[in-house]
Amino acid sequence: MDKKRVAIIGVTGSVGQEFVQSLENHPWFEVTQIAASERSAGKKYLDAIRNPSGIVAWDVEGEIPEYIKEMTVKRIDELDVSQLDLVFSAVESEAARAIETQMAADLPVISTSSAYRYEDDVPILIPGVNDAQTELLETQKKNRNWKGFVAPLPNCTTTGLVITLKPLLEKYGAKKVMMTSMQAISGGGKSGVSAMGITDNILPYIPKEEGKVRKETRKILGTLKDGKIEDADIRVSCTCTRVPVIDGHTESVFVETEKEIDPLSAKDTYNEYNKTISVAGLPSAPQEYYAFHEDPTRPQPRMERSVGGGMTTTIGRVEKEELFDHGLKYMLFSHNKKMGSAKGAVLLAEMLYKKGKI
Numbered sequence: 001m002d003k004k005r006v007a008i009i010g011v012t013g014s015v016g017q018e019f020v021q022s023l024e025n026h027p028w029f030e031v032t033q034i035a036a037s038e039r040s041a042g043k044k045y046l047d048a049i050r051n052p053s054g055i056v057a058w059d060v061e062g063e064i065p066e067y068i069k070e071m072t073v074k075r076i077d078e079l080d081v082s083q084l085d086l087v088f089s090a091v092e093s094e095a096a097r098a099i100e101t102q103m104a105a106d107l108p109v110i111s112t113s114s115a116y117r118y119e120d121d122v123p124i125l126i127p128g129v130n131d132a133q134t135e136l137l138e139t140q141k142k143n144r145n146w147k148g149f150v151a152p153l154p155n156c157t158t159t160g161l162v163i164t165l166k167p168l169l170e171k172y173g174a175k176k177v178m179m180t181s182m183q184a185i186s187g188g189g190k191s192g193v194s195a196m197g198i199t200d201n202i203l204p205y206i207p208k209e210e211g212k213v214r215k216e217t218r219k220i221l222g223t224l225k226d227g228k229i230e231d232a233d234i235r236v237s238c239t240c241t242r243v244p245v246i247d248g249h250t251e252s253v254f255v256e257t258e259k260e261i262d263p264l265s266a267k268d269t270y271n272e273y274n275k276t277i278s279v280a281g282l283p284s285a286p287q288e289y290y291a292f293h294e295d296p297t298r299p300q301p302r303m304e305r306s307v308g309g310g311m312t313t314t315i316g317r318v319e320k321e322e323l324f325d326h327g328l329k330y331m332l333f334s335h336n337k338k339m340g341s342a343k344g345a346v347l348l349a350e351m352l353y354k355k356g357k358i
C-alpha cells in the first residue's frame, strides 16, 4: 500500500513536535514535507528547533525521530501541494486562518488551531465522540468550492470534558456542567508561559479559554441535522487555570443530570462505551478509551500521562453531588498534546481515511 504523503505545518512548535513523534513509522501516513514560519524556513529541523541560546528545544518525551532531523523546514509558499495528500496544521491560530484556507483549496487539512472551529459548515471533531458530524465536511467542500476541507480538533481543555460528558449526556441527560481546569504548561505553546511565571505558582486566568470550552462543548455534543449542527442543550460554566505541570490537563467537573446517576452506574456506562468505541483498532487508538478509577488518589498527571500512549482519558474521584437532585462530581485527566492535539489529530485522520474522506 502506498502511504499518504503528509505535511506538518507549524512543525517546530509544541504540537508540531508531537506530530513529528506521532507520525514516526506510521503505517498509513508518511511525512514528506514540513513547514513553519520565516524564522525557521530554510533550516534543517534540528537547527530550527534550537532556542536563541542554541540549545535543541525538544519538548516531547523521548528521542527526536531520525527521519526528521535533516529534513529542511519550508516556508508555506514553498510547499508543493501537488505532491501531498494531507496536511496537519499546528500553527498558531492567527496565522492559521490564511494558511489553512490556502491549503484546503487543494487538500484535506486536519487542524489543532481554532481558526475555523466556529464556522457553521465546520465540525469540531473528536474521533470516537462525534464521528457522525464528519458528514458536514462534504457541505463545507461544496460551500467553499474546495477540493479539500478543514477538520479542526477542539481546544485541548474541551477534549477531556467532552469525552467524559458524552456517555453521561446520552444515558442520563447532562443538563448543567461546572468545570475547573488545572492545565499544563505545554498547553500554552513553546513561548506560552515563562519559567518564573509558573514555578511555585498557579495562574488563575488563560485568555479566551473559557469561552472556547463553553462554545465547543455544546457544538461537539450537538446533532447534525439538515446540514447544520444544532448545539446540545447543555449549560457549561468553567474556570481555566494554569498549573506547574508539564503535560496533561486535570479538570474538576460537577454535572447535573436529568436522570438518577451514581458512581457505580457511571463506571458501568464508561465500561460499556469502552467496548463499542468507534475508533477501536485504529493505529493511534488506545486499548481503553476510558480508564475509570475507584482509588480516590487518581487521576494524577504523572501516573496517567502515558496510559494508552496518552490517548486514554482518565476519570476518578467520582461521587454523587448533593448540590443537585441528580448529578455527579468527578476529576478527569486528558493529555493535551496527545489526545488533546497532535496524536488526536492523527487519530482523526485515521478515522477519516477509513471513512474514505482522505
Ligand SMILES: NC(=O)c1ccc[n+]([C@@H]2O[C@H](COP(=O)([O-])OP(=O)(O)OC[C@H]3O[C@@H](n4cnc5c(N)ncnc54)[C@H](OP(=O)(O)O)[C@@H]3O)[C@@H](O)[C@H]2O)c1
Binding pocket: 009, 010, 011, 012, 013, 014, 015, 016, 035, 036, 037, 038, 039, 040, 041, 076, 090, 091, 092, 093, 095, 096, 099, 112, 113, 114, 154, 155, 156, 186, 187, 188, 189, 190, 191, 336, 337, 340, 341
Ligand atoms: N499546546 C497545546 O497543548 C495545544 C493543544 C491544542 C491545540 N493547540 C493549538 O495548536 C496550535 C499550535 O500550538 P503550539 O502550542 O504548538 O504553538 P507553538 O509552540 O507556539 O508553535 C507555533 C508554530 O506555528 C508556527 N508559525 C507561527 N507563525 C507562523 C506563520 N506565519 N507561518 C507558518 N508557521 C507559523 C511556528 O513556527 P516558528 O517556530 O518558525 O515560529 C511554530 O511551528 C495553536 O493554534 C494552538 O492553539 C495547542
